[in-house]
Amino acid sequence: MTTENIKDRYELAIIGCGPAGMAAALNAKIRNKDFILLGTEYGGSKLAKAPQVENYLGFPKISGLELRRHFQEHLQSMDIQAVKQKVNAVYPGSRFTLALPEQVIEADAVILATGVSAQKVFPGEAELLGRGVGYCATCDGPLYRNKSVAILAYAAEGEHDANYLAELCTKVYYIPFYKEVGVLDPRLEIRRAAVKSIMGQNKVEGLELAGETLTVDGVFVVRESLPAEQLVSGLALEQQAIKTGPDFSTNIRGLFAAGDCTGSPYQLLKAVGEGATAALTAIRYLDELKQQK
Ligand SMILES: Cc1cc2nc3c(=O)[nH]c(=O)nc-3n(C[C@H](O)[C@H](O)[C@H](O)COP(=O)(O)OP(=O)(O)OC[C@H]3O[C@@H](n4cnc5c(N)ncnc54)[C@H](O)[C@@H]3O)c2cc1C
Numbered sequence: 418m419t420t421e422n423i424k425d426r427y428e429l430a431i432i433g434c435g436p437a438g439m440a441a442a443l444n445a446k447i448r449n450k451d452f453i454l455l456g457t458e459y460g461g462s463k464l465a466k467a468p469q470v471e472n473y474l475g476f477p478k479i480s481g482l483e484l485r486r487h488f489q490e491h492l493q494s495m496d497i498q499a500v501k502q503k504v505n506a507v508y509p510g511s512r513f514t515l516a517l518p519e520q521v522i523e524a525d526a527v528i529l530a531t532g533v534s535a536q537k538v539f540p541g542e543a544e545l546l547g548r549g550v551g552y553c554a555t556c557d558g559p560l561y562r563n564k565s566v567a568i569l570a571y572a573a574e575g576e577h578d579a580n581y582l583a584e585l586c587t588k589v590y591y592i593p594f595y596k597e598v599g600v601l602d603p604r605l606e607i608r609r610a611a612v613k614s615i616m617g618q619n620k621v622e623g624l625e626l627a628g629e630t631l632t633v634d635g636v637f638v639v640r641e642s643l644p645a646e647q648l649v650s651g652l653a654l655e656q657q658a659i660k661t662g663p664d665f666s667t668n669i670r671g672l673f674a675a676g677d678c679t680g681s682p683y684q685l686l687k688a689v690g691e692g693a694t695a696a697l698t699a700i701r702y703l704d705e706l707k708q709q710k
Pocket residue numbers: 432433434435436437438455456457458459460461462463464466467468469470471472502503504505530531532533641642643648675676677678682683684685686688
């Protein structure tokens with residue numbers, strides 16, 4: 418599905434198209450729900466990295482890449498398409514509002530299947546979140562007009578944000594943590610250095626790199642995924658994972674979670690089983706909502 422085909426509203430939004438999100442989508446499709454499957458990498462990047470999977474029922478000794486291909490083919494055969502979009506924020510309300518990079522959509526129910534990020538949180542990041550630290554340049558960029566910002570990018574998606582910010586800000590530093598950097602606005606300054614901390618008392622004042630300190634008013638962090646509590650504010654956690662009931666509901670009505678993001682063991686069968694169960698719970702919730710109307 419291309420971004421032009423995205424509607425303004427769905428019954429169900431599934432965030433993350435790894436094994437958990439794919440399993441959820443399968444059940445939503447079978448139950449004829451109006452849903453959207455959103456994710457930064459179709460099939461999930463983790464599965465592709467598994468050299469050999471030996472514990473997935475029905476597929477003895479299969480590579481992660483090949484298993485992912487089977488999953489994708491299964492979805493394609495049912496005409497399920499994933500939309501390659503990162504969700505920057507989910508706002509609960511009478512309906513959920515989802516902030517995509519260049520668009521806002523609504524959904525009556527949401528399943529989080531966002532996995533866990535292996536990338537570390539920078540010192541100062543959590544403390545200064547919302548006070549100069551942000552994750553979405555499109556949403557927050559205008560606040561930094563004529564100011565200085567830095568972008569810490571784990572993914573090439575950061576280039577898009579950086580080029581946009583170069584138009585607004587007096588100074589933009591781009592700090593990539595990946596190898597092949599694409600075409601960047603000449604006004605950007607690239608630094609390849611380890612980040613020691615994001616500095617500031619009540620708001621961002623600087624960025625400490627190995628070897629130099631940059632004076633900046635804002636820092637955007639671009640990762641493939643966002644920590645769940647930063648994606649949805651007010652989401653209850655337990656031991657750093659999303660806290661769910663046995664039906665994979667969270668503390669927020671209409672919001673469900675499945676897969677690695679609900680905690681260990683980090684295993685495919687668990688992710689797939691939870692994705693399927695969360696979808697069935699979400700479907701029951703949607704049916705009850707309809708009856709109340
Ligand atoms: C090297 C390696 C080997 C492994 N081997 C095995 C094995 O042999 N057996 C086994 O059972 N398990 C194995 N695993 C674990 C298994 O891969 C995971 O348990 C499984 O992938 C979890 O699925 P998931 O859907 O919950 O999360 P993920 O696969 O992590 O998928 C989550 C997806 O959501 C996307 N996403 C996150 N945030 C957002 C957002 N804000 N907007 C849009 N998309 C977002 C992510 O980019 C990702 O694509 C292995 C993992 C690794 C890394």
